[in-house]
Amino acid sequence: MPAVLAVLAAGLMVLHRAVPNSVGHLGSLLEAFLPWLGLVVVVLFLVAVLCRSAIALVALMLPVAAWTCLFGGLLEAEHGSYDLVVVQHNVSDENTDAVGTARVLAGAGPDLIALEELVPPASATYVRALAPAYPYHAVRGTVGLWSKHPMGGVRQADIKPRQITESWSRGLRAVVHTSRGDVAVYVAHLPSVRVRASGFASSWRDESAARLGKAVAAEKLKKVLLLGDLNGTVDDRGLAPLTSRMNTAERGFAFSFPAAFPVARIDQVMARSATVGHIRALPPTGSDHLPVAARITGVLR
Template sequence: MTRSTRRDRRGGRPRRTARIAVPALLLAGALLFPRLLPDRPGNLGSLVETVLPWFGVAIAALLLGAAARGTKVAVAAALVPLAAWCHLFVPALTAPPRAGPSAFEALSFNVGGTRTTPEAVAREVIATGADLVALEKMPVSAVPAYEKALAAAYPHHATRNTLGLWSRHPLREVEAMDLGGPWPHAIRAVVAAPGGDAAVYAVRLPSVRVRATEGFTVGPRDAAAAALADRVARDPAPRVVLLGDLNGSLADRGLAPLARHLEAAQDQAGRGFGFTWPAALPVVRIDHVLLRGLEATTTRVLPDLGSDHRPVLTGLRPTA
């Protein structure tokens, strides 16, 4: 072996290690401090926050690459983002189920898509035994059919445009909320729930897309979320439950205003990531149950019922 070949090999090992170490440290930083990522261009920060759990795939690839490189430094570097991922997500994956009785159960279901009919949705909704139901993205022309199909099980209901609330308990103070955009994105009502009145919000925030020219199109959603958060913060009701399609992960900075005022049922009583969309193979949780003055005793994502979203069923009780 010539002297120059030995030099080339000695110089190649640091370069091979750097190819693992640099992306590994960047991944770890993005996992632990995503809010430091700029939101320009293209709302990159929001997009990264939405897919944080899926960083595990990149980490697995790094570990395989480090093992192939055969250097201890590369393997150690790849373990740093793995440790960060485990710190963030293993507690949710291993959380024990919460025990205790529920005062009532609430269901949120975006019924959009081409495979649902009002009659089929009604059968599935009634079978869950939910006491309070929020349906989102109903075709306006189908609302009368939904009302008819659910009337026997839910004597109290309110609908506005594509949103609806159905309840076994009386509803009052029904209000359609204008959060910007061409249609109401929320309904607020007061439900005479077991354990005391609660303000309930049925919500569908504006949709988001990933486009080559614009990036992650979260502007209308973020503006609607901020308006909704302001209303929730001013709501005098001691108990609040928000049910709906927020078109984003709660880790997304655009939904931070809501997360400051309400607690996620998934964090209280859920296990795993609770992904809800797309229904056939969910990769992100965009359908949520958020609470104030109530606590979740159970919460689970139901199977694919024909929409492009999966429903979320949550058991609730007052905190005091």
């Protein structure tokens, strides 16, 4: 039995796209926690040792190889130079320590800071707290961008699902003017997902991701950065309209949610015509998310 389970675990890792999404979005649910299938290998290894099953131990090489192929590169050490450092954080509309949160974010020394769930009066506090180091900022609805570099071309990015009829503004686009060229930066907060008895409820998130993907595809500037709480991991096929067009982090897991015991990175940094070389989680703030910081290369060329 351990040998059979080992083969099944390897199959789920390698062929996760084959798991259908038509019923309860089960494929997306699996992909949201795909790296954690590695724990199955640990459990099966202990069972194989206790059972003294040589066949099971040999079979375990399959899921080990599959996990290493999919995620091993993320374990590589950070190295090399970089052009920009960016920070992404859902600050939470229930965060009561905006000043402390701003201190943690600025402490990472980023060039850009993207925030979601900005609500009054906390949003004004972030403006004041970040102003000394980040003189340029833009806020549209509940998302904002702070920059050390001048910005222009700020506008709302319409990513609202059709079924949401109330006021809802959770996307912006801005142009950051660096000394060596312009970069289009998108900040987005996609709708939340829920695990229910009927399955993985992600339809609104998926529709919003598709709208955001079209906006990125239509972007005329070559260099594009996307920072946001996308409520999905980069393996989740619901984010395919974005991951098919943009590069994701090459190194680092940076699990960001929930802050008390992070099990997934749903706060993302993506790039077009640039590389997200390394991503890491920052110390906790008053939010239920951890901030993430990423190093970007290939932007200033």
